[in-house]
Amino acid sequence: GINAEYGEEEDRIRQEAGDVSLDNLEAELEESADVWESESRISTPVSTHSIKQEEEFGQICHKLYHSPVLHAMRAEENRAAHELRGLVKKRNDEIKKIQDHHIMAMEGYVNNGGHVDTTAVNDLAASQIEQRQDCEVKWASEISHLMEKQRKEFYSWVLKTYEESLGGKDYSSTIPNTDSYSPEPQSYPKMEESFSICIGSQLKITHSIRLFVDNVWNLCAGHPRAPERLQTALSLYTNSLSGLILLVDNRLNLYSGNTHKLSKICEVFPEFHFAPFDQQLTTIREKLLNPDVVRRRTPTNCLIDDMVPDSVVKVDESSGDLILPTGTCYLTRHSNLKQVHSVIHLASTVHEVQGDVTSRDPLLVGLKIALKIASENNMDNLVIPLFLTSTLEANMDTRGA
Secondary structure, X not given: OHHHHHHHHHHHHHHHHHHHHXXXXXXXXXXXXXXXXXXXXXXXXXXXXXXXXXXXXXXXXXXHHOOOOHHHHHHHHHHHHHHHHHHHHHHHHHHHHHHHHHHHHHHHHHOOOOOOOHHHHXXXXXXXXXXXXXXXXXXXXXXXXXXXXXXXXHHHHHHHHHHHHHOOOOOOOOOXXXXXXXXXXXXXXOOEEEEEEEEOOOOOEEEEEEEEOOOHHHHOOOOOOOHHHHHXXXXXXXXXXXXXXXXXXXXXXXXXXXXXXXXXXXXXXXXXXXXXXXXXXHHHHHHHOOHHHHHOOOOOOOEEOOOOOOOOOEEOXXXXXXXXXXXXXXXXXXXXXXXXXXXXXXXXXXXXXXXXXXXXXXXXHHHHHHHHHHHHOOXXXXXXXXXXXXXXXXXXXXXXX
16 A cells, blocks of 8 residues: 555656646747747848848839939949049058068168078068058958948938939939040050851851950959940840950969959949959858859859869868869859959969860860850850960960960
8 A cells, every 4th residue: 555655646746747847848939939930020021121122222223224313323433433442542552652661671681781680581571561461451441341331322322312213303414524534545456356157056046246356354444434334334234234254263362363353443443233342252152162052053153163074172271262173163243344244253274275175175164154154144245265365375376276
């Protein structure tokens, strides 16, 4: 009888403890559910609203670009460009002043009566590098702050102007100020040839081909009031975009080769419609480090190396740069270039374009992928480097080209 009573008492205690634990668990679950529901109510509308805002902003800009407000918008963009170029010039002047001072200081140490104190020279060089880096970081912060400020101001201006135009405000009297603009002189005779070709076995499609000699940067850089920028703005939110295949080195960074040159062009004209160039490269880097994203190519992704055999994205341990396989393509979008909306970066190296090139060459495979990217992203006008090189080297003959 005692054992039975003891067993019943033990069961009762366990049941009460279990009920308490169950009640605690239910309370915790209800609390977690409330938190999840609250977070869902907070986060979901913000994300949707952000996407909706971006789409609406593009639609509004397209309407304004094709209305009498066009010249007022261009004036606002030129005002911001003038302010940004002024700040960039101040940065360049200060960096040049620091460089000149460093050169004089180093020459003073080296030309010190024929005796060179190696330790002192190394300490001076380290100090100079640190001083320049501090200067560059300071100016990078100021330029980034100004760009963000200008983006917010332009966004507010567009929305306000759109509402005023709907209310009947007349912008037809606004005309562009071209007093300070004069066409850039061309340092070489213009050479070009145009013709049409038909491609297709059953359904033939006509393509217009234009061969021309030019510096690729003339398509990207230019005065804010250059007339080519007007046409680029008018077609920004259309299905007839202008693209450029740009040969870049196989290091994904902002500090070398053609990527560095493009970044210098992008920093002197405000980017109001897409992410800044450096942010786009950061996003591309993150995606390239994710094999699932790289292999799953979509028109909006445009990060390709799945069609290049045995390609592996490597990381340089010393610099942290991504080392891309030859033929890798990635896409950046721009509204601040003179005649280009989208740039398809085609990774290559100098030796890849020398000697005989076969159809299996990684660079040619990358070019085919770049053409597909252009087709998927509505690039009706595409500039291609004819000899798959940015410059003609002295040792390149007709066979090498």
